[in-house]
Amino acid sequence: TPKSELAVCRYVLLLAELEAHQDAWPFLRPVKLKSVPGYKKIIKKPMDFFTIKEKLINNMYLNQENFVIDVNLVFDNCQKFNEDDSEIGRAGHRMKRFFDKRWTELL
Numbered sequence: 001t002p003k004s005e006l007a008v009c010r011y012v013l014l015l016a017e018l019e020a021h022q023d024a025w026p027f028l029r030p031v032k033l034k035s036v037p038g039y040k041k042i043i044k045k046p047m048d049f050f051t052i053k054e055k056l057i058n059n060m061y062l063n064q065e066n067f068v069i070d071v072n073l074v075f076d077n078c079q080k081f082n083e084d085d086s087e088i089g090r091a092g093h094r095m096k097r098f099f100d101k102r103w104t105e106l107l
């Protein structure tokens with residue numbers, strides 16, 4: 001339906017903007033569980049922008065809520081594992097602020 005097509009445009013556009021952001025580098029691919037000690041044990045549901053894109057392409061987001069849930073999972077995992085005052089922690093806060101602003105602007 002036209003409504004859902006417009007909704008999909010919103011996810012696709014926003015995902016592209018997230019991936020293009022200068023602070024996106026920690027979130028572009030799944031965290032390497034073998035090279036980040038503790039991550040596998042501490043973070044129960046890893047998520048990243050590439051995985052979100054694959055789910056979008058495979059039509060796994062039945063509604064926009066599930067898309068927002070996965071995006072927020074990226075940032076919640078980041079806040080859980082990384083100090084606020086760290087390179088990746090700060091990038092996560094900046095990316096979350098950017099996403100929240102753009103998602104609202106595109107409403």
Ligand SMILES: Cc1ncccc1N[C@H]1CCCS(=O)(=O)C1
Nearest residue numbers: 026027030031032036078081088
């Ligand atoms: C988001 C996150 N949280 C905790 C640890 C690491 C990461 N991201 C890594 C992703 C692979 C490249 S990197 O290793 O530089 C950064």
